[in-house]
Amino acid sequence: MRAQISHAAMAIVLVATGVFLTVEPGSAHKPITSPFTYNDDVFPIVRDKCGRCHVSGGVAPMSLMTHADAVPWGESIRTEILAGHMPPGSVDEAPSRFRNATGLSPREMNVLLTWVTGGTPIGDAAKDPKPMTRDAAWPLGMPDIALPLPTESVVGENERERRTEFIVSTGTTERRWLRAVDVLPGSAAMVRAATIAVRSPAAAGADAGPERMLALWLPGDDPIAVDAGLGFELPASAELVVRVLYRKTWEYERKELKDRSTVGLYFTTTPATSIQALHLAPDFTAVGNAERFAFRRVLTEDSRALAIYPETGLNNASVKIVATRPDKTRVDLVAFHPRPDWSRRYWFREPIPLPRGTTIEVTTFFDDEAPLMPLSLSPAPATRPDLSSMRLTLNVAP
Amino acid sequence: MDSAAMKPILTAAIVALTLATAIAQRGKPPAAPALPPIAMTCIHHPDVLESKPGVCPYCKLPLVPVRLDSAWMCPVHTTVTESNAGKCRMCGRQLVPVTVSLTWTCAADRATEHLEPGVCTDGSPRIGHRTLRAHGNHNPQHGGQFFMAPDSWHHLEGVHPSARLFRLYVYDDYGRPLAAAKVTDIQARVVTKETFDPATRKTTEVSAFPLKAARNRPYLEARIDPSTLPAEMTAKVKFGSDQPEYRFDFTFPAFSKEPAAPTARPSVTQPLSPSAAPATTPPVSSSELDPLTPAPIPVSMSGMLEQLAVREKQVGELIARGDFAAVWVPAFQAKDLAIALEPHVAHLASDKRDAGEPALARVVRTAWLLDAAGDVGNRAQIEAVYAAFKSAVTDALAAFSEFR
Numbered sequence: 001m002r003a004q005i006s007h008a009a010m011a012i013v014l015v016a017t018g019v020f021l022t023v024e025p026g027s028a029h030k031p032i033t034s035p036f037t038y039n040d041d042v043f044p045i046v047r048d049k050c051g052r053c054h055v056s057g058g059v060a061p062m063s064l065m066t067h068a069d070a071v072p073w074g075e076s077i078r079t080e081i082l083a084g085h086m087p088p089g090s091v092d093e094a095p096s097r098f099r100n101a102t103g104l105s106p107r108e109m110n111v112l113l114t115w116v117t118g119g120t121p122i123g124d125a126a127k128d129p130k131p132m133t134r135d136a137a138w139p140l141g142m143p144d145i146a147l148p149l150p151t152e153s154v155v156g157e158n159e160r161e162r163r164t165e166f167i168v169s170t171g172t173t174e175r176r177w178l179r180a181v182d183v184l185p186g187s188a189a190m191v192r193a194a195t196i197a198v199r200s201p202a203a204a205g206a207d208a209g210p211e212r213m214l215a216l217w218l219p220g221d222d223p224i225a226v227d228a229g230l231g232f233e234l235p236a237s238a239e240l241v242v243r244v245l246y247r248k249t250w251e252y253e254r255k256e257l258k259d260r261s262t263v264g265l266y267f268t269t270t271p272a273t274s275i276q277a278l279h280l281a282p283d284f285t286a287v288g289n290a291e292r293f294a295f296r297r298v299l300t301e302d303s304r305a306l307a308i309y310p311e312t313g314l315n316n317a318s319v320k321i322v323a324t325r326p327d328k329t330r331v332d333l334v335a336f337h338p339r340p341d342w343s344r345r346y347w348f349r350e351p352i353p354l355p356r357g358t359t360i361e362v363t364t365f366f367d368d369e370a371p372l373m374p375l376s377l378s379p380a381p382a383t384r385p386d387l388s389s390m391r392l393t394l395n396v397a398p
Numbered sequence: 399m400d401s402a403a404m405k406p407i408l409t410a411a412i413v414a415l416t417l418a419t420a421i422a423q424r425g426k427p428p429a430a431p432a433l434p435p436i437a438m439t440c441i442h443h444p445d446v447l448e449s450k451p452g453v454c455p456y457c458k459l460p461l462v463p464v465r466l467d468s469a470w471m472c473p474v475h476t477t478v479t480e481s482n483a484g485k486c487r488m489c490g491r492q493l494v495p496v497t498v499s500l501t502w503t504c505a506a507d508r509a510t511e512h513l514e515p516g517v518c519t520d521g522s523p524r525i526g527h528r529t530l531r532a533h534g535n536h537n538p539q540h541g542g543q544f545f546m547a548p549d550s551w552h553h554l555e556g557v558h559p560s561a562r563l564f565r566l567y568v569y570d571d572y573g574r575p576l577a578a579a580k581v582t583d584i585q586a587r588v589v590t591k592e593t594f595d596p597a598t599r600k601t602t603e604v605s606a607f608p609l610k611a612a613r614n615r616p617y618l619e620a621r622i623d624p625s626t627l628p629a630e631m632t633a634k635v636k637f638g639s640d641q642p643e644y645r646f647d648f649t650f651p652a653f654s655k656e657p658a659a660p661t662a663r664p665s666v667t668q669p670l671s672p673s674a675a676p677a678t679t680p681p682v683s684s685s686e687l688d689p690l691t692p693a694p695i696p697v698s699m700s701g702m703l704e705q706l707a708v709r710e711k712q713v714g715e716l717i718a719r720g721d722f723a724a725v726w727v728p729a730f731q732a733k734d735l736a737i738a739l740e741p742h743v744a745h746l747a748s749d750k751r752d753a754g755e756p757a758l759a760r761v762v763r764t765a766w767l768l769d770a771a772g773d774v775g776n777r778a779q780i781e782a783v784y785a786a787f788k789s790a791v792t793d794a795l796a797a798f799s800e801f802r
Contacts, residue, residue: 067450071452081763093753093756094751094752094755095755095756096755103759104759105740106737106740107737107740109759109763110737110762119435121435122450371782372764372767372771372779372782372783372786
């Protein structure tokens, strides 16, 4: 790790060692050991916020679950935190509004940045964490139906990435409702993302029915079970359309990896109110330019907003979605950065009532954070995304 | 206030309170004053610093132990290093903070370096040595402004000794002047006037002057149009033909003056003693906060918020006057205030909590970005970071407005 000694740590350690010095403006890079140690302070944070992926056998390119694992990646940790890239999937506003918006608290962020810039001390060796391995289990317990993907996928030794689509027959004989859908990777080190949609099978001489998204799966995410009384409708004899993104990390260069993941379906115990998908896309009302692009949709039915997810991934863009009810009350639904291949469905902690006539306004901004990064970290200028390509889906219930 | 002339003191009272903060953060008392801890480094890549044995990530050589410490060095007589701030024993110049490695040897065997003091075989105590480390000296040596290049190896000092003159000293990662032969490899110019078109994001240089290696001098120099103070100018530097061009924005509130030696030799510097700390710390009014001196975190939420607002303004003022290297002091104070405010988010109404929680995280993140940007001296970059920092502070203060 290229040691970049922090100013904050300097003050603390000078104090702790009883040394009294004047502070000269312009001084930098002092040889200070962070007051935060891996065993005492850093491990609990990376275990809880990073450990689902950054663990031996996980999908991330390195484990952070021991001091020896984490230290060589100190500068990368610093870069990713300062860029706001890790942990992925955080929202820009009101994380407590959601069930699954990850992120670092101010204290956690400061602990990690102080540690990586302050000498990465290990702390009390007697407190070394026990070796961790990836937990290969269903977080919600065994599913009602476990459907292995129909074929094994092979990512060859000369391949880094592959996207594969599978059609999986559910074999159900009657209409059911799903409270949750999950994926158990077969080869967790390369299952980078997956989407699971449902459709009615093709009748004789006709195309298959339209797809409805059931789940967006990302490594490290626990599936969200919907509230009682609600569910995603699963028609009889439904087919699942499973699209998997496989991506190998540098650890598996020149190696062939195989995967056969399993999709798990969790049914409601009773018939439920079907969760609907409300697509948000630009229409003739859309206005904007390369810096800012906005469009809106007016609800024609009374609804409860349950979740929202992007169908488009955009680099260097941020999205803000606001609902304005007929009584002029305004609700900030979500603001986030829609990064490609990190599409997550954000579940509201509580359903948000949106009466008929409510206007949903989506605004997409060019968010060039490149100038914020120290030149040594991010010298490349940001490329401008096509803001008008943004598409989202709002999941609602009547 | 001219930061270059400032000597802000971490008062014993503030130290005591900061110590209490450090103890509270760690939940246990700090170690008794002792030798600095041993770190592991590479003999070829001294900026590699690990806490455990291993191999260098660059050259794969085994890491070797090193004991690093802060010390104070004479900017001219580099053999003079002291444990405490003060003045050079040889010339009386103010000592500057540096990073050193500590070793001990015996007179009978100077080749063998030990990492601890001790007793030699002849019964005499080992002799201690301090050796300057890479990135150990980020101090201007000729009265100018000092920046670290984004390549993390070169360091520069811009000097404006008179209205028609700009000099650029270039140092290595130890703060040592670059060899004359290497100085001639540098392609650089100083721009005293330029325009920027926000629509096209294009910068046009109006007045630019080539920086040429001075004969038998360790700097590049350019004759420029007469400046008026405060003088703003930009050095655009390529350290090699295949290297990117870096931008360094200097602001000179006054003409640079070489550090002068006083006429009389100073008296022996008396190190401050921890016992000098007063038992209690008087509260510091936000209006009295020195931008370059850390202050205790106020106990009351209103005090924290008031101080946060002051620190944000101080960051802006330092940037406005081009004192980029000092920005980290109030920025980190703001960061510490944000962390202290974090537990109080729970006391806010839900809509305010929604706004306050991410705003505090943004304060912390942008404070760290200010720290990094301040080192490299690119005005556009640090102003962009400051805009984000200011926005974060504004949002945090708005979320906590009922407590102000």
